[in-house]
Amino acid sequence: LPYFDKIVNVYGENYNITNIDVKGVEEVYDLEIDDETHSYVLDNGTIHHNTILTAGIIKYANDLDMKTLTIVPSTSLLIQTKDTIESMKIPVGEFSGKRKETDAPNIVATWQSLQNQPKMMRNFECVIWDECHNAKSYVALKLMNEAINTELRIGLTGTVPKEKLDYMNLKGSFGEVLYEVKAKDLQKRNILSSIQIYIVKMMYPKQYVN
Secondary structure, eight states: OHHHHHHHHTSGGGOOOOEEEEEEETTEEEEEEESTTOOBOOTTOSSSOHHHHHHHHHHHHHHTTOOEEEEESSHHHHHHHHHHHHHTTOOOEEESSSOBOTTSSEEEEEHHHHTTOGGGGGGOSEEEEETGGGGGSHHHHHHHHTOTTOSEEEEEOSOOOOSHHHHHHHHHHHOOOOOOOOHHHHHHTTSSOOOOOOOOOOOOOGGGOO
């Protein structure tokens, strides 16, 4: 599985990976990485660090001579994503209100910064949209419609919209959801905490009850 080798090799010295399990059906895989931070890579981002997954995808795309654009919803997430990618020795630039580093082979940008320059989307063969459930808006659809040269479109989210129109908008930009992990399955694998509900019955004096 060379795709996952690319992701694993990107970790470098800062990550102590003790176990890797690859589970999948046909060409759809769930890559689970156990380390001290419990980083899990799942289909819809329910529990994992998107920035680490993004770095692995960027490394893979660069090896295919693809220029990449990673879109995030906020400046704080832009800084986090860029710092993580840089820590893995992957060249990356920033496209924001303060900086316009468009010559970099990999760029991290907020969609707010891109909305006034939608044709910039045509410069990338790989587009990664973090928290892509936000991409259901008209501005996001307009941006993705400009990505006419993008061969690899990847949306990362833990919140696939339930509304049919919102789901279809995401589908039009990124394609179908290929593989879904239910919360109850994560609980069985001890990735999510099990829920315990305790009902406490309180007895109040009549004068305090309306």
